[in-house]
Amino acid sequence: MAQLIDGKKISAEIKDELKEKVKELKEKGITVTLAVIQVGNDSASTVYVGNKKKACEYIGIESLAYELPEETTEQELLELVESLNAKEEVNGILVQLPLPKHIDEDKVIRTISPDKDVDGFHPESVGRLSIGQPGFVSCTPAGIIQLLKRSGIAIDGKECVIIGRSNIVGKPMGMLLLRENGTVTICHSHTPDLKAVAKRADILVVAIGKAKFVDASYVKEGATVIDVGMDRDENGKLCGDVDFDSVKEIAGAITPVPGGVGPMTIAMLMNNCVASVLEGNE
Numbered sequence: 001m002a003q004l005i006d007g008k009k010i011s012a013e014i015k016d017e018l019k020e021k022v023k024e025l026k027e028k029g030i031t032v033t034l035a036v037i038q039v040g041n042d043s044a045s046t047v048y049v050g051n052k053k054k055a056c057e058y059i060g061i062e063s064l065a066y067e068l069p070e071e072t073t074e075q076e077l078l079e080l081v082e083s084l085n086a087k088e089e090v091n092g093i094l095v096q097l098p099l100p101k102h103i104d105e106d107k108v109i110r111t112i113s114p115d116k117d118v119d120g121f122h123p124e125s126v127g128r129l130s131i132g133q134p135g136f137v138s139c140t141p142a143g144i145i146q147l148l149k150r151s152g153i154a155i156d157g158k159e160c161v162i163i164g165r166s167n168i169v170g171k172p173m174g175m176l177l178l179r180e181n182g183t184v185t186i187c188h189s190h191t192p193d194l195k196a197v198a199k200r201a202d203i204l205v206v207a208i209g210k211a212k213f214v215d216a217s218y219v220k221e222g223a224t225v226i227d228v229g230m231d232r233d234e235n236g237k238l239c240g241d242v243d244f245d246s247v248k249e250i251a252g253a254i255t256p257v258p259g260g261v262g263p264m265t266i267a268m269l270m271n272n273c274v275a276s277v278l279e280g281n282e
C-alpha cells in the first residue's frame, strides 16, 4: 500500500505557520487584508468563498467581502477592482470565478494589479513564473509542490508527467516542476498513447476532470500520484481523476480525494496573501 500524502495535515501545518507570521506582523502594526469579490450566487462559489473567509479568520487575515448581484455590469466590477488596486490597506484581491456570462473574465483578471494578484492568474504573474522571476503562483500547483516537499518526495532529476494543460493547473504545474529541476511532460487529449507516457512518470499529476480515469495500468510501480480531480462517481460520491483503490496498490505515494490537493489550494492562497505583505516589509 502506498504512502498516503495527507493534504489535510500539511495544509493545517502551513496555516499554523502563517498564523504565527501574521501575529508577528500584527505586533509590528502591520495587518494583512484580502478583498474577496463574488458576483451572483453560484452555490459552489458561495461554499469556496465561505471557506476562504474562514481560513482568513483562522490565520488573522482581515477579509473584505464584496457580494455583488448577478446583474452587476462589467464596468461596475472593473471600477471596484480599480478602487481596490488603489487602496494601500488592501494587499490581495480575489475575484471568484466563474463570473456571469456578460462579464469578460480575462478583462477582469487583467485589471487586478499584479502586486495584489494572490490567485496568480494575471498574465504578468504567469509570465514571471515562466521566466523564473518572483511573483504570485497559481495556488493549486503551488500547493502540490508543498505536498511533495513536505512528504520528502524529491523532484530534482525526476520524470514528471502532467495529464491536463489548463492555465490554472497543468501549465503552471509544468513550470513549477521544471523550476525544481524535474523533466516535465504535459499530456492532453491529443497525446497518442497517453498510458505509455504516464507510465514513464516518477511523479504523475492528474488534472483532467474525469472520474477515476487513471487506473493502475497508467502507473509505474513506486511512482508518486497526485490527484487534482474533484469528481462524482457513478453513485454520486466525491472522487478524483485517479482510481484510488487500484492505484494505491502500485504507487509509492498517493493523494486521497478528499483530503489531498483540495485543502492545499486555500492554504497557498493564504500564503500568497501573507507574501504580498512580506515582500515590502522584510
Ligand code: GUN
Pocket: 048, 094, 095, 096, 097, 098, 119, 139, 265
Ligand atoms: N473558482 C474556482 N477555483 C477558483 C480559484 O482558485 N480562484 C478563483 N478566483 N476562482 C475560483
